Amino acid sequence: MTSAAVRWGGRFALSLAAWAAVEGLVWLGGAGDPLASAPGRAAAGVFAGAWLFIAGFALLRLLLGLEWSPLGVARAVVEEAVRMRLAVAFIGLLIFILAALPAMQDAETPLRYRVQTFLSFGLGATATLLSLLTVFLSCASLSNEIQDHRIFTVMSKPIGRGPYLLGKWLGLMLLNALLLAVAGTLVAGFTWQLARETGVDTGDALSVRREVLTARESRAPEPADDLEKRALARLNQLKKDGSPLLVEMREDALYAQLVGQEKKQWLSLAPHGQETYVFDGLGDAKREGREIQVRYLLRASQAPPENTVTIALEINGRTGTLRTKVNDYQLMSVPPEAVDEDGRLTLRFINENRRHPKQTFETTLTFPPGDGLEAMYERGGFAGNFARGLAILWLKLGFLAMFGLAAATFLSFPVAALMTLAVFVVAAASGFLIDALAYFGDNERSETLKSATSAVRWTGLLLAEILGPYSRYAPAPKIVDGRYIPFGDVLGCAASIGLVWTGLSAAVAWLIFRARELARVQV
Amino acid sequence: MVANAQTPVIECRGLTKVFKDFWLRPRVTAVDGLDLVIEPHQVFGLLGPNGSGKSTTIKMILGLLFPTKGRIAIFGKLPTDVETKARIGYLPEESYLYRFLNARETLDFYGRIFNLPRSERNKRIDMLLEMVGLEGVQRRPVGEYSKGMQRRIGLAQALINDPDLLILDEPTTGLDPLGTRQIKDLILHLKQRGKTVLLCSHLLADVEDVCDRVTVLYGGRIRALGTIEELLSVSDSTQIETERLEPALVAKVRELIEKEHRKVHKVEAPRRKLEALFLEIVQKALSEGAATSGAKTGGAVAEFLAAGAAPAPADEGRQVIAGLVEAAKPAPPPEVSKPEPAAPAADARVLDALTAPKPEAKPASEEKPSPPKAVDRSVIDDLLKKDDPS
Numbered sequence: 001m002t003s004a005a006v007r008w009g010g011r012f013a014l015s016l017a018a019w020a021a022v023e024g025l026v027w028l029g030g031a032g033d034p035l036a037s038a039p040g041r042a043a044a045g046v047f048a049g050a051w052l053f054i055a056g057f058a059l060l061r062l063l064l065g066l067e068w069s070p071l072g073v074a075r076a077v078v079e080e081a082v083r084m085r086l087a088v089a090f091i092g093l094l095i096f097i098l099a100a101l102p103a104m105q106d107a108e109t110p111l112r113y114r115v116q117t118f119l120s121f122g123l124g125a126t127a128t129l130l131s132l133l134t135v136f137l138s139c140a141s142l143s144n145e146i147q148d149h150r151i152f153t154v155m156s157k158p159i160g161r162g163p164y165l166l167g168k169w170l171g172l173m174l175l176n177a178l179l180l181a182v183a184g185t186l187v188a189g190f191t192w193q194l195a196r197e198t199g200v201d202t203g204d205a206l207s208v209r210r211e212v213l214t215a216r217e218s219r220a221p222e223p224a225d226d227l228e229k230r231a232l233a234r235l236n237q238l239k240k241d242g243s244p245l246l247v248e249m250r251e252d253a254l255y256a257q258l259v260g261q262e263k264k265q266w267l268s269l270a271p272h273g274q275e276t277y278v279f280d281g282l283g284d285a286k287r288e289g290r291e292i293q294v295r296y297l298l299r300a301s302q303a304p305p306e307n308t309v310t311i312a313l314e315i316n317g318r319t320g321t322l323r324t325k326v327n328d329y330q331l332m333s334v335p336p337e338a339v340d341e342d343g344r345l346t347l348r349f350i351n352e353n354r355r356h357p358k359q360t361f362e363t364t365l366t367f368p369p370g371d372g373l374e375a376m377y378e379r380g381g382f383a384g385n386f387a388r389g390l391a392i393l394w395l396k397l398g399f400l401a402m403f404g405l406a407a408a409t410f411l412s413f414p415v416a417a418l419m420t421l422a423v424f425v426v427a428a429a430s431g432f433l434i435d436a437l438a439y440f441g442d443n444e445r446s447e448t449l450k451s452a453t454s455a456v457r458w459t460g461l462l463l464a465e466i467l468g469p470y471s472r473y474a475p476a477p478k479i480v481d482g483r484y485i486p487f488g489d490v491l492g493c494a495a496s497i498g499l500v501w502t503g504l505s506a507a508v509a510w511l512i513f514r515a516r517e518l519a520r521v522q523v
Numbered sequence: 524m525v526a527n528a529q530t531p532v533i534e535c536r537g538l539t540k541v542f543k544d545f546w547l548r549p550r551v552t553a554v555d556g557l558d559l560v561i562e563p564h565q566v567f568g569l570l571g572p573n574g575s576g577k578s579t580t581i582k583m584i585l586g587l588l589f590p591t592k593g594r595i596a597i598f599g600k601l602p603t604d605v606e607t608k609a610r611i612g613y614l615p616e617e618s619y620l621y622r623f624l625n626a627r628e629t630l631d632f633y634g635r636i637f638n639l640p641r642s643e644r645n646k647r648i649d650m651l652l653e654m655v656g657l658e659g660v661q662r663r664p665v666g667e668y669s670k671g672m673q674r675r676i677g678l679a680q681a682l683i684n685d686p687d688l689l690i691l692d693e694p695t696t697g698l699d700p701l702g703t704r705q706i707k708d709l710i711l712h713l714k715q716r717g718k719t720v721l722l723c724s725h726l727l728a729d730v731e732d733v734c735d736r737v738t739v740l741y742g743g744r745i746r747a748l749g750t751i752e753e754l755l756s757v758s759d760s761t762q763i764e765t766e767r768l769e770p771a772l773v774a775k776v777r778e779l780i781e782k783e784h785r786k787v788h789k790v791e792a793p794r795r796k797l798e799a800l801f802l803e804i805v806q807k808a809l810s811e812g813a814a815t816s817g818a819k820t821g822g823a824v825a826e827f828l829a830a831g832a833a834p835a836p837a838d839e840g841r842q843v844i845a846g847l848v849e850a851a852k853p854a855p856p857p858e859v860s861k862p863e864p865a866a867p868a869a870d871a872r873v874l875d876a877l878t879a880p881k882p883e884a885k886p887a888s889e890e891k892p893s894p895p896k897a898v899d900r901s902v903i904d905d906l907l908k909k910d911d912p913s
Contacts, residue, residue: 067635067638067640067641069635069636069637069638071635072632072635072636073636075632076621076624076632079621079623079624079628080621080623083623083664084623148619149615149617149619150619150620150621151619152582152585152587152613152615152619153613153615153619153620153633153677153680154636155585155586155587156585156586156587156608156611156613156615156690157608157633157636157637158605158606158607158608158609158636158637158638159605159608159636160605517587517588517589518587518588519579519582519587519588520542
């Protein structure tokens with residue numbers, strides 16, 4: 001046994017004893033299950049996180065020890081991050097957040113919400129902290145090396161500028177992989193631990209398993225009519241009528257609004273009205289005999305007593321009465337037999353109390369567009385879904401790392417970091433920006449200002465559209481809602497963000513870096 | 524890996540570097556039409572005051588700066604050629620190293636860039652650490668090192684690939700006399716192995732001790748270029764160095780010279796160099812086992828750097844560092860003065876007269892060049908007093 005093995009064995013034993021002591025103290029303090037208390041959870045997190053990180057780092061070093069010069073550069077990046085305490089600070093902060101989160105939640109809140117909140121914040125914190133770490137580390141790693149002239153020594157050696165940049169990026173990617181693996185293990189571990197706690201009722205505990213710790217495929221209903229055609233017809237009519245709306249709004253904005261109205265109309269049920277919704281693509285569920293979960297949210301134009309309405313639902317010609325809450329997501333189980341041979345499930349909602357029509361509460365019910373009405377079925381497990389989600393996060397971090405390096409090839413650290421941060425924010429918020437910018441400046445009367453706002457809108461929209469996939473590939477909300485992340489999403493993300501964006505950033509970085517002088521005037 | 528004798532190691536033709544400002548207006552002409560050829564196996568000194576363009580030239584040679592005009596060939600190829608860089612070792616003017624890596628990791632990092640196999644890399648690292656005297660502190664981060672220790676590890680990284688061309692930019696900056704001496708000995712040793720060294724310095728004594736050829740830059744232009752001999756020889760005076768002479772004998776010599784109608788400018792007792800005294804003190808402390816947390820005295824030249832050296836007369840090559848010990852001993856009376864390029868007949872007669880009773884004196888051709896000593900008038904005064912009957 002080598003002295004290093006003895007030394008590390010001693011450290012492990014010591015930390016194990018320290019962890020056991022904390023858990024013991026928590027137990028003696030009468031907190032029951034030590035892992036259910038914040039201090040006990042924090043101690044477990046510190047112990048597990050620290051040793052996962054140490055073991056992962058040792059493995060990473062082995063990998064980086066392979067004989068290839070860019071891996072030598074990569075290793076320097078990883079060592080810098082670890083020895084300058086950046087990576088350690090990240091893990092420390094994450095453990096603190098994860099340990100503190102459950103303690104900040106109300107024990108009276110349904111367990112499903114607590115688990116979802118924890119997952120949402122845990123994944124959000126991981127993605128945000130890692131993104132920030134990647135932005136700063138990628139920019140600092142290169143620009144500081146140029147700034148303090150370390151690059152003189154490195155670039156006088158037989159390594160091209162391209163392989164050098166590749167080494168830097170590989171270092172960041174491998175470090176991110178390690179940190180993501182540790183953070184992911186902690187988030188998943190804490191989630192499973194939290195899910196073991198007692199729910200407010202038996203249904204609550206069951207819903208955690210059915211709605212959170214799962215991976216469900218989702219299908220949205222397809223309208224029977226072409227809503228866009230209907231919207232276009234309405235627009236043409238408005239034009240014909242010389243509607244003042246066309247003076248107040250741009251035509252494209254008005255059309256978009258009309259399409260939205262048509263969709264809303266289709267998803268609305270007037271009192272005593274009805275609408276049929278067809279969910280396609282459920283053949284797999286039928287074949288595999290998987291239960292269909294219809295998830296819906298009903299918004300009422302007028303609040304009914306106890307927030308509950310009684311409506312009718314028709315499936316395959318058989319009508320039943322459905323007493324359901326409004327303004328809250330509901331889940332309804334439908335047997336796979338209800339799906340027809342073509343893999344379609346047809347539901348007809350009738351906004352009427354069929355048993356006592358006179359007792360129908362007179363309100364318009366609406367399924368909000370987006371996720372207001374969908375049919376789901378279990379497609380896989382939580383662990384695989386979680387892993388695919390982390391893979392998408394990792395690919396996105398890869399783009400940020402390369403963009404940061406590209407910025408640092410010609411900018412000083414603060415400017416490069418600011419620029420990369422701006423791109424990150426625009427990319428992450430691109431979905432919101434596209435919506436917000438669509439109507440930006442519409443109410444502007446002054447022609448001069450109208451041109452200016454128009455330029456801002458189109459520039460913003462262009463940028464947001466280009467960076468759109470960054471926000472479209474958002475795994476955290478899917479994991480939180482127990483939605484299936486298909487492997488195709490990982491491949492799609494790898495192709496668009498990984499290959500195209502990162503590749504373009506790499507090409508720009510290489511072109512600038514090979515053309516620039518690394519020294520400056522010193523006479 | 525020795526350069527082809529036909530191809531210059533470094534060839535610069537009309538090399539010009541103009542630094543421009545933000546608006547691309549010429550601001551500073553750092554190097555102006557430099558023509559320079561460095562042949563293999565030379566130790567070439569690049570001299571000049573601060574801002575004369577030395578470092579800019581080196582950076583262009585390394586491909587860190589691009590020439591505004593002119594061209595550079597290193598081993599016949601462009602400076603940016605990656606394969607050519609495998610034959611170059613470079614010590615920058617300051618040790619630009621990763622502060623978070625320790626000495627061993629630093630050398631391993633650079634060794635990996637040269638794609639040295641692991642076993643060879645480890646062997647070289649061990650040897651280099653021993654050579655630069657950092658084996659005892661090899662696990663400490665480089666950022667905690669003193670400036671001199673950082674220079675030592677900087678030197679070690681420059682040698683990890685056993686370079687054919689070693690570029691040293693102010694190599695002795697921050698080094699103690701021991702380290703300075705070691706670098707000079709190392710340069711001589713590498714030269715003996717057929718390596719080429721480009722030494723950039725404004726410490727003239729260092730350059731004079733080791734360089735075959737030098738060029739002096741000022742304002743980015745060459746002001747002088749030639750061998751040390753060509754540039755430093757003083758043709759109108761003669762210096763003789765002998766064992767200590769009695770005052771009476773000195774008077775006789777003086778008389779003899781004056782009889783030949785020559786003037787005696789000075790007669791002095793030589794002094795030891797402060798460097799020699801310093802080395803002696805350190806050596807003594809080492810032999811007493813005095814503790815130090817800093818760098819130790821460098822060891823012998825790393826074996827991989829010594830391998831292939833031509834067997835030198837007096838085994839000089841393999842014992843470069845060991846020579847430090849000898850250098851630390853009280854210096855024997857300097858053997859000879861500067862070699863004379865061509866002594867006139869009258870001088871030859873004087874020499875014959877002087878050397879006749881001392882047939883064991885070494886011939887001038889074996890003697891090491893030595894810079895002129897400062898005049899110590901007190902010795903002459905003593906001699907004159909004793910010989911003066913009044």
